[in-house]
Amino acid sequence: MSVLVFMIPLSLLFLAAAVAAFFWAVDHDQFEDLETPGLLPLDDSPERGLEHE
Amino acid sequence: MTKQHPGCWHCGEPLQAGYVVHARIAGHSRDLCCHGCQAAAEWIEQLGLADYYRLRTQPGLKPLATQDSGCLDDGLWSRPESSRHVVRDLGAGRREVLVLIAGVRCSACVWLIERALGAIPGVVSVQVNASSRRGRIVWRDADTTLPQLLQMLARTGYHAWPLDARGLDDARRSESRDALKRLLVAGFGTMQAMMYATAVYLGSVDSLDASTRELLRWLQFLVAIPVVFYSARPFFAGAARSLRSRQLGMDVPIAFAIAAVCIASLIETLRNSGEVYFDSITMFIFILLASRYLEMRARHHAGELTDALARLTPPYADRCLEDGRLERVALHELRSGNCVHVGEGAIVPADGILLSERCRVDESLFSGESAPVIKRRGDRLVAGSVLEDGPVQLELEHIGADTALGGIVALVDHAQAQRPQLQRAGERATSRFVARVLTLTAFTVVAWCLVDPSRAFPAAVAVLVVSCPCAFALAVSAAITRALATLAQRGVLVVRANAIESLAQATHVVFDKTGTLTQSSLTLADVDTFRGVSISEALQLAASLARHSRHPIARVIAASEPLADGSSARNVTVHAGLGISGLVAGRELRLGRRDFALPSDCVPPPDDDALVLADNGGPIAAFHLREQLRSSALTACDALRTQGMALLIASGDSPSHVGAIAARLRITDWRARMSPAQKLAWLNDLRSGGAHVLAVGDGINDAPVLAGADVAIAMAEGAELAQVSSDIVLSNTRLDAIAPARTIARQTLAIVQQNQQWALFYNLTAMPLAALGLVPPWLAAIGMSVSSLGVILNTMRIGRAPEDRAAPPVSSALPQRMRSA
Numbered sequence: 001m002s003v004l005v006f007m008i009p010l011s012l013l014f015l016a017a018a019v020a021a022f023f024w025a026v027d028h029d030q031f032e033d034l035e036t037p038g039l040l041p042l043d044d045s046p047e048r049g050l051e052h053e
Numbered sequence: 054m055t056k057q058h059p060g061c062w063h064c065g066e067p068l069q070a071g072y073v074v075h076a077r078i079a080g081h082s083r084d085l086c087c088h089g090c091q092a093a094a095e096w097i098e099q100l101g102l103a104d105y106y107r108l109r110t111q112p113g114l115k116p117l118a119t120q121d122s123g124c125l126d127d128g129l130w131s132r133p134e135s136s137r138h139v140v141r142d143l144g145a146g147r148r149e150v151l152v153l154i155a156g157v158r159c160s161a162c163v164w165l166i167e168r169a170l171g172a173i174p175g176v177v178s179v180q181v182n183a184s185s186r187r188g189r190i191v192w193r194d195a196d197t198t199l200p201q202l203l204q205m206l207a208r209t210g211y212h213a214w215p216l217d218a219r220g221l222d223d224a225r226r227s228e229s230r231d232a233l234k235r236l237l238v239a240g241f242g243t244m245q246a247m248m249y250a251t252a253v254y255l256g257s258v259d260s261l262d263a264s265t266r267e268l269l270r271w272l273q274f275l276v277a278i279p280v281v282f283y284s285a286r287p288f289f290a291g292a293a294r295s296l297r298s299r300q301l302g303m304d305v306p307i308a309f310a311i312a313a314v315c316i317a318s319l320i321e322t323l324r325n326s327g328e329v330y331f332d333s334i335t336m337f338i339f340i341l342l343a344s345r346y347l348e349m350r351a352r353h354h355a356g357e358l359t360d361a362l363a364r365l366t367p368p369y370a371d372r373c374l375e376d377g378r379l380e381r382v383a384l385h386e387l388r389s390g391n392c393v394h395v396g397e398g399a400i401v402p403a404d405g406i407l408l409s410e411r412c413r414v415d416e417s418l419f420s421g422e423s424a425p426v427i428k429r430r431g432d433r434l435v436a437g438s439v440l441e442d443g444p445v446q447l448e449l450e451h452i453g454a455d456t457a458l459g460g461i462v463a464l465v466d467h468a469q470a471q472r473p474q475l476q477r478a479g480e481r482a483t484s485r486f487v488a489r490v491l492t493l494t495a496f497t498v499v500a501w502c503l504v505d506p507s508r509a510f511p512a513a514v515a516v517l518v519v520s521c522p523c524a525f526a527l528a529v530s531a532a533i534t535r536a537l538a539t540l541a542q543r544g545v546l547v548v549r550a551n552a553i554e555s556l557a558q559a560t561h562v563v564f565d566k567t568g569t570l571t572q573s574s575l576t577l578a579d580v581d582t583f584r585g586v587s588i589s590e591a592l593q594l595a596a597s598l599a600r601h602s603r604h605p606i607a608r609v610i611a612a613s614e615p616l617a618d619g620s621s622a623r624n625v626t627v628h629a630g631l632g633i634s635g636l637v638a639g640r641e642l643r644l645g646r647r648d649f650a651l652p653s654d655c656v657p658p659p660d661d662d663a664l665v666l667a668d669n670g671g672p673i674a675a676f677h678l679r680e681q682l683r684s685s686a687l688t689a690c691d692a693l694r695t696q697g698m699a700l701l702i703a704s705g706d707s708p709s710h711v712g713a714i715a716a717r718l719r720i721t722d723w724r725a726r727m728s729p730a731q732k733l734a735w736l737n738d739l740r741s742g743g744a745h746v747l748a749v750g751d752g753i754n755d756a757p758v759l760a761g762a763d764v765a766i767a768m769a770e771g772a773e774l775a776q777v778s779s780d781i782v783l784s785n786t787r788l789d790a791i792a793p794a795r796t797i798a799r800q801t802l803a804i805v806q807q808n809q810q811w812a813l814f815y816n817l818t819a820m821p822l823a824a825l826g827l828v829p830p831w832l833a834a835i836g837m838s839v840s841s842l843g844v845i846l847n848t849m850r851i852g853r854a855p856e857d858r859a860a861p862p863v864s865s866a867l868p869q870r871m872r873s874a
Contacts (some may be wrong), residue, residue: 015276023234
């Protein structure tokens with residue numbers, strides 16, 4: 001069972017990282033619009049517009 | 054003579070016989086209904102964005118003539134005192150604006166707008182949200198201007214209204230972000246706590262040494278900390294609020310249960326004896342947060358009343374100065390007593406008295422009457438109505454919230470506040486349940502203290518956990534969530550979750566006529582010709598006269614025939630309220646009502662409602678205009694009647710029009726010429742007679758009715774205010790989606806009831822056993838999971854019943870487009 005001493009802190013570390021990543025994503029508009037990005041790959045024309053972003 | 058056409062390539066409206074314009078899109082020639090659509094389609098093609106037509110799932114919005122849109126005024130938005138309220142300065146020459154965009158119907162619209170605006174030099178970023186119809190644009194002030202951006206949107210076929218800059222720090226946005234974060238923390242915490250708990254449960258079957266067991270307990274406590282102190286904070290805050298106002302809200306028992314179980318588990322952890330329930334409590338929090346999150350999403354989707362008002366009145370007005378010049382000012386700068394100038398086709402900005410001789414206004418927003426009303430000097434014009442001919446001057450009386458339009462909004466507010474709050478009833482039931490559990494827990498503690506004090510605490514906690522209202526909470530929220538998703542697939546967007554219950558109980562359907570049962574515009578239904586004239590010849594002659602009038606009927610005639618060379622009319626006179634006369638190709642022609650066109654009345658009358666074209670030798674043709682019934686109206690009415698619903702029509706239009714439509718739909722109970730207040734009164738009569746009323750409408754005049762009904766359905770293409778005051782929005786405007794939606798709603802209610810009975814049965818069996826101290830924690834956990842699983846499996850049956858197969862889900866418009874191509 002001594003392996004738990006390493007594995008559990010490690011899993012908690014991963015958990016903290018996942019929560020941090022998710023918070024970052026929410027704060028950077030990743031969940032604002034869940035529909036449009038799904039359509040973009042269907043557009044096979046060369047990239048136009050939004051070059052300023 | 055209306056032929057069946059596949060519809061306009063851009064906006065999807067039926068094409069008028071004999072009047073089709075063409076555009077080359079992506080190498081194919083496409084049929085379009087008007088020059089506005091042609092311009093929009095060609096513009097989209099020119100931008101290289103024709104993929105829009107491939108990606109979209111809903112037809113586009115028919116572009117308005119630029120002078121009608123009221124949003125394209127460079128004069129206004131370049132004035133600092135007007136734009137100050139809508140533009141935010143981000144520093145370094147960058148500006149940000151929030152616009153409400155009319156006509157955003159699907160993700161392809163978003164794609165198109167972002168591409169079209171992004172191509173303008175100086176635009177830094179564009180973000181459009183399809184569900185809220187808002188766009189956030191950031192641009193560099195040196196390279197482009199706000200009017201240019203609005204112009205670009207209008208050319209693409211979208212009308213954008215800049216919203217108050219305060220909306221940029223959107224409260225709703227932060228609320229939804231907060232909720233999402235809390236939900237995720239609760240989800241992660243629950244998973245971890247369950248993982249450790251499973252090890253403990255398994256360990257109690259196998260062997261687990263005491264130190265590991267203690268470690269796992271502390272770990273559970275550790276992962277539960279953020280869930281309880283961060284995720285569950287809204288429950289504690291809500292409980293504190295309702296306790297301060299001396300009420301026992303839903304949050305009080307929830308907060309109490311969370312606190313009690315947590316403290317109990319913490320004490321057990323510290324004592325290193327008994328059982329801990331961190332896994333149960335975190336899951337409880339997670340499920341509650343999930344259902345509240347879904348509720349909040351639906352609420353945000355409903356939009357805001359203030360936005361609706363912003364779209365109905367123009368953002369500016371032309372104020373007349375003493376020296377006769379006009380000064381363009383923003384709406385909030387107007388004062389009562391000001392004299393304003395309103396141009397032809399413009400929207401009246403505020404209520405006022407007409408100073409000019411006479412004019413015609415379209416008040417269909419208020420009355421539902423499709424024909425315009427004639428106003429004379431001294432008559433009152435109301436904000437939001439559209440001036441058909443002009444220009445006129447008026448002296449303002451009421452501004453903003455004091456206008457008739459503001460009054461309707463207030464009426465909507467009031468009716469909404471009086472709406473029977475079914476959801477509250479559901480919350481009260483759960484609240485009572487929790488209160489009973491707490492009482493039982495108290496009894497358990499007291500009883501065990503008398504018998505064996507050392508077992509009092511574990512037994513009390515077991516009662517709290519085994520009765521964990523998961524099954525109860527899930528019984529309603531899971532069923533509602535499943536029903537919402539199933540209905541949304543069919544184009545029925547439920548905005549308020551309690552609408553499902555009221556929809557299932559509805560007994561009467563009240564329809565509005567114009568725009569709901571019928572399409573919003575008149576169409577040319579039939580042409581009778583006399584003396585051997587061909588239909589197209591007659592149309593040519595009539596159209597060349599009709600082009601000189603802005604009367605809506607004349608516009609229908611004018612639009613039905615493209616102008617041929619050399620057929621223009623001369624010496625045209627418009628006879629108000631009667632018709633038009635003029636010289637066409639050397640003949641003196643009259644077009645108008647029968648008694649005007651044929652003063653001598655030498656021929657038997659063809660039809661009283663018809664428009665007659667005549668010369669001095671007698672009638673040439675009679676044009677029959679008709680409101681076109683929505684294609685889905687008849688099947689929808691039949692389906693609803695089969696379900697045993699009573700159908701009624703309440704309309705502001707004239708009795709002859711309403712009667713004709715009612716007869717075609719076999720509806721016997723109808724009322725015409727009703728004001729919004731009368732409609733509401735009729736509705737209240739019905740409701741006091743025990744009826745549950747479902748109202749279906751689309752206009753502003755329907756808004757109070759929609760808000761006052763037990764459940765209200767609005768058409769997605771209708772007025773924003775109507776959508777805001779309704780519970781359900783038909784996104785594809787198909788009336789025949791209503792009957793299947795009601796079937797699903799009834800099924801949902803039945804399943805909720807089954808779920809609740811199951812949860813009750815489970816609790817009645819498990820709680821006494823737990824109170825007697827007979828339920829070990831692993832069994833409590835299994836029991837709780839099985840009861841929840843049963844509820845979820847049962848819920849999945851919603852929308853799968855055999856009777857639904859008759860009405861398959863509405864497929865996306867994309868394949869249809871492909872077929873028509």
